[in-house]
Amino acid sequence: MTLERAAVHDLLAEYGALLDGAKYDEWLGLFAAECCYSVIPRENFERGLPVGLMFCDSRAMLEDRIMALREANKYNIHTDRHLIGLPRLRSPEAEQLMVEASFAVFQTDQEGSTRLFATGLYRDRLVSTEGGLKIRDKLVLLDTFAVPTLLATPL
Amino acid sequence: MTLERAAVHDLLAEYGALLDGAKYDEWLGLFAAECCYSVIPRENFERGLPVGLMFCDSRAMLEDRIMALREANKYNIHTDRHLIGLPRLRSPEAEQLMVEASFAVFQTDQEGSTRLFATGLYRDRLVSTEGGLKIRDKLVLLDTFAVPTLLATPL
Amino acid sequence: MTLERAAVHDLLAEYGALLDGAKYDEWLGLFAAECCYSVIPRENFERGLPVGLMFCDSRAMLEDRIMALREANKYNIHTDRHLIGLPRLRSPEAEQLMVEASFAVFQTDQEGSTRLFATGLYRDRLVSTEGGLKIRDKLVLLDTFAVPTLLATPL
Numbered sequence: 001m002t003l004e005r006a007a008v009h010d011l012l013a014e015y016g017a018l019l020d021g022a023k024y025d026e027w028l029g030l031f032a033a034e035c036c037y038s039v040i041p042r043e044n045f046e047r048g049l050p051v052g053l054m055f056c057d058s059r060a061m062l063e064d065r066i067m068a069l070r071e072a073n074k075y076n077i078h079t080d081r082h083l084i085g086l087p088r089l090r091s092p093e094a095e096q097l098m099v100e101a102s103f104a105v106f107q108t109d110q111e112g113s114t115r116l117f118a119t120g121l122y123r124d125r126l127v128s129t130e131g132g133l134k135i136r137d138k139l140v141l142l143d144t145f146a147v148p149t150l151l152a153t154p155l
Numbered sequence: 156m157t158l159e160r161a162a163v164h165d166l167l168a169e170y171g172a173l174l175d176g177a178k179y180d181e182w183l184g185l186f187a188a189e190c191c192y193s194v195i196p197r198e199n200f201e202r203g204l205p206v207g208l209m210f211c212d213s214r215a216m217l218e219d220r221i222m223a224l225r226e227a228n229k230y231n232i233h234t235d236r237h238l239i240g241l242p243r244l245r246s247p248e249a250e251q252l253m254v255e256a257s258f259a260v261f262q263t264d265q266e267g268s269t270r271l272f273a274t275g276l277y278r279d280r281l282v283s284t285e286g287g288l289k290i291r292d293k294l295v296l297l298d299t300f301a302v303p304t305l306l307a308t309p310l
Numbered sequence: 311m312t313l314e315r316a317a318v319h320d321l322l323a324e325y326g327a328l329l330d331g332a333k334y335d336e337w338l339g340l341f342a343a344e345c346c347y348s349v350i351p352r353e354n355f356e357r358g359l360p361v362g363l364m365f366c367d368s369r370a371m372l373e374d375r376i377m378a379l380r381e382a383n384k385y386n387i388h389t390d391r392h393l394i395g396l397p398r399l400r401s402p403e404a405e406q407l408m409v410e411a412s413f414a415v416f417q418t419d420q421e422g423s424t425r426l427f428a429t430g431l432y433r434d435r436l437v438s439t440e441g442g443l444k445i446r447d448k449l450v451l452l453d454t455f456a457v458p459t460l461l462a463t464p465l
Contacts, residue, residue, distance in 0.1 A: 112456030146267030301422030
């Protein structure tokens, strides 16, 4: 259990650090071979409307999407900073672990202005693999349906 | 000690998650039967002025207050997002534990704007009960005496 | 390993709490006798330009700098609030430990306005001493080269 908690902390810290360092290939490596990644406004999710800003139900799709974002990013150059709160470990089952954590993402533009970009909740299903703990499903519940600018990097 | 630390992390993570999910009854369940909850601007506290924005010295009073807030909330519809920093465990005594943690609360309004609402410090006295670790006293030291809008949900 | 992680959490939590409480002498005590503290915009660091906002390569220099800041602070009275994310423990060697953690600092001025001041990444080299875990080197990588106001307190 304690080992598990340490591994969850490591995975979340790594997740934020790799995105903030723009190391997207390594970031993809945090996901299991079969995985699902989606970004949905909290309001839609609570009403049962699965309309989201991003939905990838395979790792190939996630890789494609990252490539597209990198292209788009040329027109929205910025750096990200993730702050991830204490995780809540829920209903652990054999070889599965549900984890929730609040997050805030701040963006800094080329003029050097740092602004709050988005807040929300990660709801992750983690699986134990030979390569360690990996993300099987990641649901990013955004607090707003109106992200201020283009979603140019994964959250 | 390690078990204790894990329990403190769980309690803080649960605290933020239940408020952000508007699950106020479950949130009340995090407090001990005898408890005290107060919200005081840091400046007042440091000057020894106990004038606060909220003061409840029993769980019945806290329950009453939550009911009133729910009513008030109808005119200030928003969602909260708590980010709680790494806790500092202090002077643990037998069956008592002092915990401090920085927090930031972001609010999202009905137009979808997410803004920083407040920052401050939690100073908690936790007790070990049959139902697990509970909050005996919670002092919310707000960094500002001027919260931008009505304190419509607990911090 | 678990003890080590707990000690890292404690050190980071203490670091933020002492700065936010303006307890600068105790804060200095978190550094090893030989230490280095620097604040560098991330962009400069990545380009190999070591031009920073603050650079102290001895504890005496850090002490001097703190004295000067206290003087400067009389003209920029505010309080700080640090939020430090989950740390990433890297390549632990014998008696050395590399730790990275995202942070956000919020400042509250005398009118009671709380604003985001800066975000960035701590990159710390910690050493085990007789007095416990201490900071040997602290590199504060700021997300922006343009801090909105004078750097009036350490980050």
